[in-house]
Amino acid sequence: MLKVSSDMEDMFKTQETMFDDVLEDFSEIDYVKERFEKWKFTYGESYKDAYIGLCLPKLFTPLIRKELILWNPLDEACADFEDSHWFNCLVFLGYREGIEVDRTDDDLRTLPSITEKLILPKLTFLVENVWDPLSTTQTARLVNLTIKLTRDYPTIHAQSKNFRTYLEAVVARLKKTLDDDVFMPMYPLSVLDNRSSGPAVFFHRQSWSCIKLLGNILSWHQLISAPVLQKLALSGLLNRYIVIGLVSSHINREALHKCQTIISTFPKDWFTNLEGDSTIPQLENLCRYLVSAAKTLHKATALEKDNERLEGRELVKQISKHLVNIHAMDHAMSLANEFSFKIS
Known part of the structure; x- marks a missing residue:
């Protein structure tokens, strides 16, 4: 922590002194903007003929990079970049009250261009070096920001090189997490009998950690x-x-709760256009586990008292609903036929 604090102090000092040897007229974004706006409003034709609007993103880049040094949207305390000084300074670039906006004005492209060329590379760096995919908070902030960028900025789209690089970095980071940070311990069922024992606590913690990561991905x-x-x-x-963890543990309410949580993470649009009665192939292992769990629960409660038998039957129906939710209609119908209930 001391090293991190020291590094942050060094970065802050670097940010503060970066343009110490530059005249204020050229080191402050407000003054630079003012100079170009004065040119535009005074000598509009020469401003346009010189294609200054196309040059502005590069001219502003060093000044904005300075302000982005400590910007980290993964941190809950970090402000939205749209609330930053540089953004608010440029949001009305080239606009003067009372004059109709020319939609072909190159100045209007300045902020979208800067966002693609500076914000995306910064996010790529953070994804590669700072982001923890196991953190739901960090992941949610990153996903929400990315969705906002694609929605609000026309320069950020599938054909954008910087955007593709950013998403490739996200995929690479997720792969690295799967390879390096995920571990599912295997214990005999007898070891897991005592839910409060050390091995059992560790097993279930790792299991829930994997499910949490599934939702994050x-x-x-x-x-x-x-x-x-x-x-x-x-x-x-x-x-x-x-699934390997589920198969190697007891079939009980906690296991079914895990299955319900797993299924709740699946995007619904994965199943809307599926043809036939089968789900997507990668979910077959989960389906087979659910069917096996249903049969095990039914067998375990079939000879018990009425209340327990009814409870077992309700759990089987619940499993059937889980199968329906992932369009595993073949497995759901199989359970319904075997145990004589209707799929609702």
């Missing part, structure tokens, strides 16, 4: 293509760790 579903996301989340995490 799938929160990118509006931004990363389904095939890429399914390979990461389903092949790389669900089938590789989570």
